[in-house]
Each structure stands twice: as structure tokens, then as C-alpha cells.
Amino acid sequence: MVTAAGIGVDATWAGVCAGRSAAVTDPGLEGLPVDISCTVPGFSARAHVGRRSSLTHDRFIQLSVAAAREAVADSGLDPRTWDGARVGVVVGCGLGGVATWETQHRRMLDEGPQAVSALLIPMLVPNMVAGHLAMDLGATGPNLVTATACASGATAIGTALALLRDGSCDVVVAGGGEAGVTPLMVTGFAQMGALSRRTGEPAAASRPFDRDRDGFVIGEGSGMLVLERAADARARGATVRARIAGYGASADAHHMTAPDPQGAGVLLALRTALARAGVMPDEVDHVNAHGTSTPLNDAAEAAVLRKFLGTGPAVTSTKGVLGHTLGAAGAIEAALTVLAVQHGTVPPTANLCHQDPDVELDIVAGAPRERPLHTAVSNSFGFGGQNAVLVVTAA
Numbered sequence: 001m002v003t004a005a006g007i008g009v010d011a012t013w014a015g016v017c018a019g020r021s022a023a024v025t026d027p028g029l030e031g032l033p034v035d036i037s038c039t040v041p042g043f044s045a046r047a048h049v050g051r052r053s054s055l056t057h058d059r060f061i062q063l064s065v066a067a068a069r070e071a072v073a074d075s076g077l078d079p080r081t082w083d084g085a086r087v088g089v090v091v092g093c094g095l096g097g098v099a100t101w102e103t104q105h106r107r108m109l110d111e112g113p114q115a116v117s118a119l120l121i122p123m124l125v126p127n128m129v130a131g132h133l134a135m136d137l138g139a140t141g142p143n144l145v146t147a148t149a150c151a152s153g154a155t156a157i158g159t160a161l162a163l164l165r166d167g168s169c170d171v172v173v174a175g176g177g178e179a180g181v182t183p184l185m186v187t188g189f190a191q192m193g194a195l196s197r198r199t200g201e202p203a204a205a206s207r208p209f210d211r212d213r214d215g216f217v218i219g220e221g222s223g224m225l226v227l228e229r230a231a232d233a234r235a236r237g238a239t240v241r242a243r244i245a246g247y248g249a250s251a252d253a254h255h256m257t258a259p260d261p262q263g264a265g266v267l268l269a270l271r272t273a274l275a276r277a278g279v280m281p282d283e284v285d286h287v288n289a290h291g292t293s294t295p296l297n298d299a300a301e302a303a304v305l306r307k308f309l310g311t312g313p314a315v316t317s318t319k320g321v322l323g324h325t326l327g328a329a330g331a332i333e334a335a336l337t338v339l340a341v342q343h344g345t346v347p348p349t350a351n352l353c354h355q356d357p358d359v360e361l362d363i364v365a366g367a368p369r370e371r372p373l374h375t376a377v378s379n380s381f382g383f384g385g386q387n388a389v390l391v392v393t394a395a
Helices: 009-018 059-075 098-111 120-124 128-137 149-165 183-192 230-235 264-277 295-309 326-343
Strands: 087-092 143-146 171-179 220-228 242-251 286-288 314-316 375-382 386-394
Touching (some): 009 326, 059 171, 087 128, 087 149, 171 326, 220 230, 220 326, 242 264, 242 326, 264 386
Parallel strands (some): 087 143, 286 314, 286 375
Antiparallel strands (some): 171 220
């Protein structure tokens, strides 16, 4: 993982468990109505990806390559020796290279068409994140980018699961990457009323399930997982962190941006994921909620969770620490759910000072909660009413 909490799995996990928001005032957003964000501290394309990366990659690709390399190293697999034709790459991305787009558009307006980079198109189109990972890892199997808005990363992992189950691949590198903290994108979200206006206290702005929540803090990052069939992992003596046991997807078919207040689509995705995992609702120990810190989303999600899962699961939203990483969120949160199950630890929800009385759930706050976790759920929802739910079980 590469997130606002730090570069790498250990840094991100430690930051999330500490429960302190990574949101700060962003100099790149100076003068805008909303000028706070959660960006990756200390990330250098040259140092973390390679010398030529700053010339050929948009930031969303740079973050994704760094995360994918860490994931592959953690898996114990060696791209120099694996059968690349049996290795797939599936990455979720909602926006693509918007920083490149904005920079090059300004250059064309200021200096003329001749000043526009010849690499504009390959740097901005979303599919190139999977393409570059394939080049970097020597993976010549199926190569896909999923775009289901803020559910994109979870959709990618669900798609990877299908590729493994139907025999198309033996290994899939799957996850999400996004770098949408740009003036135009932030302005667009602000104009919609989606962002928190608590700009005078950035670290307190993202407050999922809190009575005083007023919107999300935009973030960036990447989360990647290496998936393979359990029998193959056992055969090579791999260290397995957890198991992706089920996936469910649905559409609200309700509104461009607002969730269905009845949560019918979310409930369908949740039911489907649990059924495919062979899990009953009362067996779920933990939920990593979508929990954006927006009034409508948190209320609708909480109502579905209360109705279907009850008050038994320990619920958290890690967006309180990391902000909302858009198309990468589902993958980062799936990785955090894997770590929660592996370590038996539920990270706290940052800034939960006064839980919304209508949120009738066991929300973890203040400090991590240690408890045995066998079955967990990671929720991801996106504009257009696109829902994706993953079930994670202990290895």
C-alpha cells in the first residue's frame, strides 16, 4: 500500500491503527473553497519507481507501480521466473491521469499546441495503469482496468477472483490506484457539496458516522494484492495472509450521485457476497465500511448493516485517517481488512466524537480493538449506484 498514512504496508497499517487523520492543508489547492487533502507524504517517483517515471507516468501510475512491487515481493513470487502468460493484472481506477490532463491543457492554452507532450494520451488514459504494471512485472495474461467510480478497487479484486476461479490465470495482481487531488477535481467535488468544509481544522474534517460529519476529504493512494488459488499457495509453501472468500456486485439504479436511501442495491451486493462465501450474516465479525463521512452515504450504509448483520460486527471506516481515495479506496480497504483478520485487530474510526444516534452499530473508535476475527466484510460504493462487497476470511 501507498497511502497518506505512509509508504508501504507497515506504515499504512500503523497509521490507520493510530487513528489520527492524515488530512492537512494542501498548498496545491491554495485559493480554492476546499484546500485540504490526504496525499502521500515523501513519495518520489524517482526514488520509489525509477528515474524515467516522472517523464512517462502520471502519479496514479507511479503510486500503483510502487504498491504492486511491494505486494509481489510480499507474496514470495518472482516475476523473473513465473509464467507470465498465467499472470493477470486487474486494477481499479476512477479518474485516470487527471493531473497530466490539467497540466497539459494549461500548457496548450498558455503556449500553444506545440507545447503539449506527445505522451499526453498514454499518461492519462486509465487502462495504462494495468499496462504499465504488466510491463513492470512481465505479466502477459489478462490485463484489465475496472471503472466503477469509488467501488473500482473492490470491483478489480472481484474480477480477479473470477479469473482465478474460471482458470484463466494462476496469479492475479489486483487492486486500485488513484491520484485525483488536483484543482479541477477538488473543485468539482466541492461544487457537488461532497467535500467537508471544515478547512480550518483539516485533521478533524473526515469523521465517518459522526453526528457532525459534513463530507469527505479527498485522498490519493494505491493498494495492491496478489491473489492465487489456495491449493497453489499451499503447494509452494506461501505465507498466506487471508482468503478472499466471496464477492457481490449490484447497481442501485436510483440516482447519479446519491445512494438509494433504502439500500436495496447494497443489500443485494452484501447478500450475494456472503452467499458466495458460504457465510451466514451472524458469522461476520468485522466490517470495513465504505463510510465516506457524507451525511447520506453513512446513514444509508448503516441502516443496511444494522438490518442485515445486526450489532455484532465491529465496524470501522478507515477513511477517517486516509481520506477518500476514490477508485483506489476499495482496494486499500480490502488490504486493510486482510490485515485486520490476520492480526485480529480492528482499527479505530478517526474523529468519531459523537456517534450519530441513527447509526445503530458497534463502531470502533478511540483505539484499536483486538478480538479474534474469522470473517470480515469490506464495502465499496460509487457514483452511479455501483456497489461492490468483498468477504475476507482467515487463512
